[in-house]
Amino acid sequence: MAIKINSDLGEIFVDNNVIASIAGAVATKCYGVVGMAAKGKKDDIVQLLKKENMAKGIRIDTQDNGIVIDMSIVVEYGVNIHAICDSIINNVRYKLEHQTGLKVNKINVQVESVRV
Numbered sequence: 001m002a003i004k005i006n007s008d009l010g011e012i013f014v015d016n017n018v019i020a021s022i023a024g025a026v027a028t029k030c031y032g033v034v035g036m037a038a039k040g041k042k043d044d045i046v047q048l049l050k051k052e053n054m055a056k057g058i059r060i061d062t063q064d065n066g067i068v069i070d071m072s073i074v075v076e077y078g079v080n081i082h083a084i085c086d087s088i089i090n091n092v093r094y095k096l097e098h099q100t101g102l103k104v105n106k107i108n109v110q111v112e113s114v115r116v
Contacts, residue, residue, distance in 0.1 A: 002014060002015045002016065003015075003016070003019070003060075003062055003067065003102060005101060005102070014100055014102070016060040017055050018100075019060050019067065019069075019096065019100065019102070020055035020058040020059075020060055021055050022095060022096060022099060022100070023058055023060075023069055023071060023092045023095075023096060024036050024055060024057065024058055024071070026088075026091050026092050026095045026096075027071060027073060027088045027091070027092055027109075029091075030084060030087045030088050030091060031079070031084070031087070032075050032076045032079035032080075032083075032084040033073055033074070033075060033076070033084060033088070034073075034074040034075060034076055034115045035073070035074050036056070036057030036058065036071065036072065036073060036074070037057050037072040037073055037074045037112035037113060038056045038057045038072065057071060057072045057073070058070065058071045058072075059071075063105055063106075064105060065103065066102065066103035066104060066105035067096075067102055067103070067104055067105060068105050068106045068107075068108070069092065069096075069104065069106070069107045069108065070108045070110070071088070071092075071107070071108070071109055071110070072110045072111075072112045073088070073109060073110070073111055073112065074111075074112060074113045074114070074115055075111055075113075075114055075115070076114070076115060077114050077115060077116045081111055085109045085111070088107070088109050089107045089109060092104070092107055093107060
């Protein structure tokens with residue numbers, strides 16, 4: 001599904017995969033993040049996603065004239081998880097609002113695994 005933006009010059013449609021790719025790229029550049037994660041539908045086993053599949057660990061929803069982002073990550077062992085999540089939320093919100101012009105209502109970060 002695409003998000004529609006109205007402007008004086010016309011309409012712009014931004015696909016959810018584009019937003020998810022931007023959010024995934026920004027999140028994986030934050031200190032302490034190993035990568036994006038996805039759970040298997042059958043067995044709930046968490047797998048680390050490669051750079052080509054980062055969008056699979058992110059879900060985008062539209063809500064009240066803005067977007068809500070749910071992302072699953074894998075973090076490095078020994079780092080402060082709260083600080084990592086705050087960093088991801090702030091960086092992803094700033095980059096998405098700056099690059100796409102969309103309002104980000106909420107970002108939910110779920111830590112699926114810790115890697116040594």
